[in-house]
Amino acid sequence: MxxxxxxxxxxxxxxxxxxxxxxxxxxxxxxxxxxxxxxxxEAKDHPHLHSDWTWQRRTNWSPDVNKRTHPDDFPVHSDSSQILxxxxxxxxxxxxxxIWxxxxxxxxxxxxxxxxxxxxxxxxxxxxxxxxxxxxxxxVSALAGDPAMPPRDTPPTRPMPVSKVAKRLASGFDTLGWHWWPVEAGTITEDYDGRPACNNCGTCNGCPRGSMxxxxxxxxxxxxxxxxxxxxxxxxxxxxxxxxxxxxxxxxxxxxxxxxxxxxxxxxxxxxxxxxxxxxxxxxxxxxxxxDQVGRHLMHHTLVACEMWVDEPVDGQIGYVASLLSRQFAETDVSRGFVNGFNFNCITSTASAGELAAGWFTSARAPWGKGHHEWFKRRFGHSIGVFAIGDDIPNPENRVTLDPVLKDSDGVPAARTHYAPGENDRRMMNYMLDRLEDLAKACGAFDYRLQDYRDKDGVYRTPAWHMIxxxxxxxxxxxxxxxxxxxxxxxxxxxxxxxxxxxxxxxxxxxxxxxxxxxxxxxxxxxxxxxxxxxxxxxxxx
The missing domain is CATH 3.50.50.60 (FAD/NAD(P)-binding domain)
Structure with a gap:
């Protein structure tokens, strides 16, 4: 009609x-x-107020469209690990x-x-x-005056509170002489435009209150x-x-x-x-x-990560998802062996005890049986996460096409995506891992794990959080x-x-x-x- x-x-x-x-x-x-x-x-649909919050985040509230399989979704055949x-x-x-x-x-x-x-x-x-x-x-909540960025107007709301995680990370950056700045967030720190201020309830993926x-x-x-x-x-x-x-x-x-x-x-x-x-x-x-340009040059960003644990309790299980940004390596310096740069997103931890014990975003998991309680006691509330996000080179072979077989529930062909980091991207990722190790040591971590998002066959499975x-x-x-x-x-x-x-x-x-x-x-x-x-x-x- x-x-x-x-x-x-x-x-x-x-x-x-x-x-x-x-x-x-x-x-x-x-x-x-x-x-x-x-x-x-609706607010009630979010998992935040439910006792099975962790399970919901991994199933029907997973940001990955292929894990969630909600009727509103369409399928994506992807060789990356996650389509957000x-x-x-x-x-x-x-x-x-x-993060803003x-x-x-x-x-x-x-x-x-x-x-x-x-x-x-x-x-x-x-x-x-x-x-x-x-x-x-x-x-937006932010602090004007970052020397690594052009001048800006005074942000609408003040920056997120300085958390224990932020203080510990800042000390590490200062030890290394690296840039850091309070995170810019699309989350309000005071009541704004009819929405309530963030209550720092924990690591976020969406917000039923509208503070984010x-x-x-x-x-x-x-x-x-x-x-x-x-x-x-x-x-x-x-x-x-x-x-x-x-x-x-x-x-x-x-x-x-x-x-x-x-x-x-x-x-x-x-x-x-x-x-x-x-x-x-x-x-x-x-x-x-x-x-023939539609669908080509798919970019996800290069991505690696580090999970670290410090002796000091830093309450990483509460507070806004991110704490600091570092633009120390944001610009090209060819002496590093690659072009382009990367950014550190310094985040808190997971608010879920079970998620931490099962492996949050690295391979570190609590042992079963003997030593489990000791491992957990030393790590819960002591965990910090840092992502390094890089500027990947656009490649016309990284692309979105139509799947020849898979269709959505209305008969429209599903999207099929291919993405693999190039040589410049891989060099950058290796450099980022080394710098994350430097940061973990500068923060005084008693243990840390690096995440390079390679599978058991050595193939990079960079999460497709950013589809651009x-x-x-x-x-x-x-x-x-x-x-x-x-x-x-x-x-x-x-x-x-x-x-x-x-x-x-x-x-x-x-x-x-x-x-x-x-x-x-x-x-x-x-x-x-x-x-x-x-x-x-x-x-x-x-």
Missing amino acids: TDERICDVLIVGSGATGALAALTLAEAGLDVVCLEQGSWV MWNAVGGSTNVYGA PRYRPSDFRKGTEHGLQPDWPITYEDVAPYYEQADRLVG SKYSLSIWPKALEAGCELRINARVLRIEKGRDGRATGALYVDRNTGHEHFQRAKIVIVAANGIGTPRLLLASDNLANSN GTCRMGADPETSVVNKWHQTWEVPNLFIVDGSVLATGGVVNPTPTISALALRAAAYIRDNFETLSTATRPSIAA
Whole structure:
């Protein structure tokens, strides 16, 4: 059934970027419809208040779509160890950690720096005002003045409390003479915009209180009040294109009734994440992909980790998920044997006794029988975790394709992903492991374990927590999918507004940058709607 109403803007996906685009465009008075294949996640649905919290986090609340297998999900055939995404209103902000650092100016000009990655067609300065806008909407907690970063406005809320974990890690960084700074968090430290301050209850994956900015609580109420129409349980099957080369709308199935509908639109925005977006374009008769770039250059970040234990009780089982960041090695220094850099995300521990005993994120497990209680007593509350996250080189063979056999419950081919670190990435990972060992020793750890995410066969299984780069932005239509305004080169009224447009990965969690870019793209569509709604070719505006 075709909806005779032609909306101004149709958005596919209600995650962070879909929410921000909906808010910006609806507030401008445009007729906006958003289709979301999942539904609302209520506070009571979260595992935080349940006695089987640990079990739920490993099963029906696992961030890995393949372990969770919820009806709202679609399957992903992956050779990486974990695909983190959540199909619901607010998307993956229902399960993320909300670590909130920005890209650095150099992240936008890697082509100029060393030529192994492309330059972005935009700069840090182009994005900076939208970083500030996103921070205000989210209520970011941070401390201005980091000497490793450009100046910024005073953050909306003060930084997270200095924990015992943070103090111990800071002493280690100081011993080594390395940079550190309080973590920037998408979590409020004081009541803000109708949401309660973080109560530091423990290591987080999502937040039922809304203290950690879950976009269904922080952004969507504003977008709905502004007039956006949000249709849940609406799985998009494909985007259609007319004879004039413009997108006409989207065919979707109402998962409550099983009926198919077609929503017409003047402009279509795809905001379905770095896997969902290329999957949908490929399933839509290879839409916007005559140059074979859709789905290529999948990046996850290089990742290694260290779990350490110190004699001093540091109460790592309580408090916000992260404590400090270190940008000591964020910039390229070729004397290290590779290009690009990495960031330390210094986190707390697991709040679960059982999870710690069974192996938290390394191979360290409590022995059964004799020695179990002694092992546990010495480690619970004494554990600290550190991730090292690096900027991986985009590789066209790391990609998202359609699975030739596997389909979702509505018959759409599943996504199939391939990702393997390259030689530069592996050199960086080995260097990161050495630096993590330095840090553990500088912190006075009585024991530590390194995690390089290799399986028993020696194959890297880097967790796919960050899914970016698969419809990347660029200045050349032959090597990119969208222009600097997120407009696809081939379909002038089709925009991609999510992590798939990132041309490089940076060394930090991508949600702040993705959010800022979504606000920038939505502002462009808002300010140029009349032209874009009839355009027959992409914009070349400066």
